[in-house]
Amino acid sequence: MARLLALLGSINIGGNRVKMADLKAAFADEGFGDVQTVAASGNAILSDDREPVFIETQLERILADRFGFKSCVMVRTRDEVARAVADNPFHGEGPQHGSDKMVHSIFLSQQPQQSAFDDLLELHKSKGSERLALGTRVLYLDYVYRVGVSDLSNKFLERKLGVKGTARNMNSLKNILSKMDAE
Known part of the structure; x- marks a missing residue:
């Protein structure tokens, strides 16, 4: 199985x-x-x-x-989880000495339209220091400082991209992946 x-x-x-x-x-x-x-x-x-x-x-x-x-x-x-870590362009680049606590992969219910992602980038470009990139059914997001002070809440992202999502930071994903590999 x-x-x-x-x-x-x-x-x-x-x-x-x-x-x-x-x-x-x-x-x-x-x-x-x-x-x-x-x-x-x-x-x-x-x-x-x-x-x-x-x-x-x-x-x-x-x-x-x-x-x-x-x-x-x-x-x-397991391979999709591994890609969500490996393909995250911000992995290992967190502002706190390479910390991945603020670097997230947001798993999406489906692939959003590229135009919706482009609109999100344009809208957010002058509002915050967060960095975003789009993968396959994954949104990569570096919150940089703190999730709680960001305008990029899950509800906001879902509304702008037109898909549901749930986020995990890189530290959590690496822990999950190690448990999947231990099986």
């Missing part, structure tokens, strides 16, 4: 509180194999051979039915 990463948006933010043990049990109850959660921020490594789009829909249903909230779920293969 393929090892996959399920990235759950908006977990343990605001009112969407879920214990990782409960999340793991819910996914296992629904037939997903070898479920492992990483951190308490909505990262689940699991085994399954079904199509990722089917898994995304099923996990979103589980979150709604069992935990009472709507979440956007992105499922990626």
